[in-house]
Amino acid sequence: MTPMPTCTQPLADVADGINRLLSVERSGKGRYVASEHDTNLNGRVFGGQLLAQVLLAAQHESEGLPATLHALFLQGAEPTQPLHYDVEILQKGRRFTSCHVRGHQFGKRVVDAQITFQQPMAGYEHAVAAPEVADPETLLPLSQLCDAQGNSLAWLAKPGLELRLLDSPDGLAYPSAQPSLRYWVKLALPLDDQAMHYAALAYLSDYWINGAAIGHHVPLLGAREALYVASLNHSLWFHRPCVADDWILFVCDSPSLQCGRGLTWARLYDRQRRLLASISQDALIGPRTS
Secondary structure, three states: OOOOOOOOOOOOOHHHOHHHHHOOEEEEOOEEEEOOOOEOOOOOEOHHHHHHHHHHHHHHHOOOEEEEEEEEEOOOOOOOOOEEEEEEEEEEOOOEEEEEEEEEEOOEEEEEEEEEEEOOOOOOOOOOOOOOOOOHHHOOOHHHOEOOOOOEOHHHOOOOEEEEEOOOHHHHHOOOOOOEEEEEEEEOOOOOOHHHHHHHHHHHOOOOOOHHHHOOOOOHHHHHHHEEEEEEEEEEEEOOOOOOOOOEEEEEEEEEEEOOEEEEEEEEEOOOOOEEEEEEEEEEEEEOOO
16 A cells, blocks of 8 residues: 655554544644544545544534534645644534534645534434345455465555455456445554544545445456546445444445446444444546556
8 A cells, every 4th residue: 555654753554553543633722633644545645534533623522423424525635744624513402513624734625524413312213234244254354365366465455454355356356247345344453432433434434435336347456557536525424333443344335437426335334233324425436647
């Protein structure tokens, strides 16, 4: 994966500092700053980190449990400079609190998000059942998998995360029959508190999911060189409290890739197959020209 530059203290490995990587520091009333960054394949700050930090900044200013996060990625963020977040409370009611978070750098806005929190409420319940899949402990890590030519897939792993593919790794070398993808993922090290678990789930929600759209057209093993991919907008609905340093099942489907934009839906389940969250993401997907 692309090296992860920082603008303050060196962060040699995300696995050694996931709590620091997702954290924000208060810099004023409703204002926060983050100085350690995780890069994506385009050399910009990983979108999942932006999602985690807008959520964490909002949690510092709000009460209740995270309910929804809707974010627009406006432009790429430079990984060598601090990111600033401004939180504005839009509405505070008996059941819900809503806020607006602006993430900016060099005076330019890079992410814009609206986040809602809710107080615990009882009522009717239902959820789409999880598919019948193998438990994560029965699957090999990427570091122990090889492609059809015997080349290690360890380079696909992201530091600080553990991922288990539910489909054969041989399938990564060919376009998939259906625009879908399933995998287990978790953080490698434990988190500090419940607020950080929600932020970490937001971080994970931008990891691999657009592979459902990409892999139907371009083999995932070659997509890095063939395509330019960038998240455009992202929505995350939290259904119940989550534990992000335990295994989470991602069930991803892409209903459409049109006009260079791929839409992916994902359902997230915990180890007990309870529905934790739902995601929708619209991503730019097109040939890499340089």
